[in-house]
Amino acid sequence: MSAIQKVSEHIRQKGLRATLKKAWKHYVFSHQELLWMERDLVSPVPPHKLKPYPPLQVVAITPHNTGAFARYFGDRVDTMAELAAEGHTGQMHLDDQGDAVAFIWGASRNYHDRHYYGCWFPVKEGEFFEFGGxxxxGYWGTKLSMDLQTELWKAMLAQGCNKVVDVCEWHNIPALKLHIRTGYTEQGRIMNVYELFGRWRFYRETRYTGSRLDTLRKPERSPAATSVA
Structure with missing residues (x-):
């Protein structure tokens, strides 16, 4: 399909306004807001209704076992090897065929995200920066989204960390809701990522007060609302 055909198809499906907006963000100017979140490593995860999943094996990622990513994450094999060689703590969850079906990373020092956002994420003593989960x-909507994190927390706790910090894109509503379900709290900081003409990136940290996630929280039902007359 040619570029013109792709544009025509996108206009047919999304409309002209949405297509122009996407083109502007891709080719001219874009701005992403990354909300800083934090959590301790020992408080229990709040109750949830996520689906169970078959048993998996948790394995530390090394530069020599990244072939396990080939089936489901074939484009990440080299990146996984690079991160492991840099000394970051990575874990993958393997199915009974030995294929990685999930992965996550933790950095206990300042992390330079050269693979995605391109900026530095500072890490304080006692913290670790969680990324790349x-x-x-096939495992979306299962309890693995929680276990993936808690298994990493155990490993980082054993390394002397007591807090996990990470960032979440403001427009990624499912990820923000997962953070709420997992018990994260907002730090009131935003890493702003600006991109100009698809080539130049600029970064700036801003702060806010109050909560930007309250609108995503489910309202608690009062006893009066659940009682039967």
């Missing part, structure tokens, strides 16, 4: 499609 991903599940293959």
């Amino acid at each position: 991903e599940l293959s499609r």
Whole structure:
């Protein structure tokens, strides 16, 4: 399909306004807001209704076992090897075929994200920066989204960390809701990522007061609302 055909198809599906907006963000100017979140490593995860999943094996990622990513994350094999060689703590969850179906990373020092956002994420003493968590499609909506994190927390706690910090894109509503379910709190900081003409990136940290996530929280039902007359 040619570029013109792709544009025509996008206009047909999304409309002209949405297509122009996407083109502007891709080719001219874009701005992403990354909300800083934090959590301790020992408080229990709040109750949830996520689906169970078959048993998996948790394995530390090394520069020599990244072939396990080939089936579900084939484009990440080299990146996984690079991160492991840099000394970051990575874990992958393997199915009974030995294929990685999920992975996650933690950095106990300042982390330079040269693979995605391109900026530095500072890490204070006692903290670790959690990044790169991903599940293959077959495990979306399962308890693995929680276990993926808690298994990493155990490993980082053993290394002397007592807090996890990470960032979440403001427009990624499912990820923000997962953070709420997992018990994260907002730090009131935003890493702003600006991109100009698809080539130049600029970064700036801003702060805010109050909560930007309250609108995503489910309202608590009062006893009066649940009682039967």
